[in-house]
Amino acid sequence: MSTENTIRLADAGHHDNSEDPASGLGATPFRTLPYNIEAEKSLLGAIITDNRAYERVAEFLRAEHFAISEHGRIFETCRTLIDRAQTANIVSLSPLFEQDEQFVAIGGPGYLAELMASAVTIINSGEYGRIIYDAYLKRELIALGEDVVNSAYDPGVETTATEQIEGAEQHLYNLATEGDFEGGFQDFRAAVLQAVHMAEAAHKREGALAGVTTGLRDLDQILGGLHSSDLLILAGRPSMGKTALATNIAYNAAYSHFKSGGEEGAVVGFFSLEMSAEQLAARILSEQVEISSDSMRKGNLANEEFNRLVVASQELHRIPLFIDDTPALSVSALRTRARRLKRKHNVGMIVVDYLQLISANPGARDNGRVQEVSEITRGLKTLAKELNVPVIALSQLSRAVEQRDPPRPQLSDLRESGSIEQDADVVMFIYREEYYMERKKPSHRADEDGSKFAEREARWEDTLQKVRNTADIIIGKQRHGPIGDVKLAFFGQFTRFTDLDSHHGGGDYD
Secondary structure, eight states, X not given: OOHHHHOOBTTTTOOOOXXXXXXXXXXXXXXXXXXXXXXXXHHHXXXXXXXXXXXXXXXXXXXXXXXXXHHHHHHHHHHHHHHTTOOOSHHHHHHHHTTOHHXXXXXXXXXXXXXXXXXXXXXXXXXXXXXXXXHHHHHHHHHHHHHHHHHHXXXXXXXXXXXXXXXXXXXXXXXXXXXXXXXXXXXXXXXXHHHHHHHHHHXXXXXXXXXXXXXXXXXXXXXXXXXXXXXXXXXXXXXXXXXXXXXXXXXXXXXXXXXXXXXXXXXXXXXXXXXXXXXXXXXXXXXHHTOOHHHHHHTOOOHHHHHHHHHHHHHHTTSOEEEEOOTTOBHHHHHHXXXXXXXXXXXXXXXXXXXXXXXXXXXXXGGOHXXXXXXXXXXXXXXXXXXXXXXXXXXXXXXXXXXSSSXXXXXXXXXXXXXXXXXXXXXXXXXXXXXXXXXXXXOOOXXXXXHHHXXXXXXXXXXXXXXXXXXXXEEEEETTSOXXXXXXXXXXXXXXXXXXXXXXXXXXXX
């Protein structure tokens, strides 16, 4: 009896729709799942003959990738022996399968000799491994397609069509990356050339930066721009201006990309889990035309101001800034939409507002909030590397920061700080002393002399004036450069951050 007649293919439950009128596909002839028996036999024979052949496929090939289950078990047994620094050959393998009825059914120890007779050279073993893996991927694609069809037909399914699409895209991505044999080591020459290209980009910009611009001179100076594949955390207490700064950076990067014809800046994807797209757009308009966002919201605009608003909007709508304001997005859904934006518009930067509002995938919810946040930050870091873009994620700080005087934030103030601090390449904090100083306005005590109160109030007003319209951006962590503080001007009525002109005092524009 031939081996081919006794094999049991993985995923043998492939359905034949030829008699299913509900499918709407018409009569479809039965088709066998893709596989290559000769490639499997030749590769296993090569490994048994010379264990060095295993090194050519060890990184991407697994036992489940073989169409014949016995072939997968032989491969897994060879892997176990080789990993133990033992030799996997016909002598060491035969005793391990002597009592195996399924193995005996296909020829027993004699089948190992048949495999050796089919062996290819070590040089060709890598190519045969790729053939086997490619057939496995095709079988998985067929299974995924059937699952998608069955789920769509199921009237009782709890997920929506959009969620099913996102799930299918996630499975497709997993298939595309789980056994990627194009990765691995690269020689030092290639890495050096990449580093030189990055330095060349900075040199062409007269040493300004190699990454995406934030539009803020002093912040670009210390960060060197926002670098591809980096996860940047922007954290602060409520009312510090996290969303305002993120919106400013997103707009500046998109505007730079628009004005330079794509040479600088980036196409930006902004995931706003807290504010609507309209609210974010209103903030950007307020910043650009210098009209109070509160006046815009209440409609307290003079005709001249409204005309300025209309003129500005005609240019702003051409800026490559895309906003997704879907609330409670999961990590997988966010990554799916980001990949889609990358394909359609070649997005160059992602902003997420904010991290604690992202929903973890169902499996992580049972392991506590710390585990949830760990999965979220890992997912965002993976997204940054996968799309090769900087990802800015906003984060809340714990109340512990306000128990200190002054309440300047530090790394330990990050909520669930362990995973956030570990996964982030850059951690930045926003600290506005003006916010806290305004709440320290002295009050007159009954037993206090009037002159002393006036003196205290004068000191308070003097201190407040020094910090008015200013904000500190504290770089608490940076893998690629120094840490330190950057002082910016902040105008709350316009939700605008800008470079601080030290010649004119806090709050003046450059």
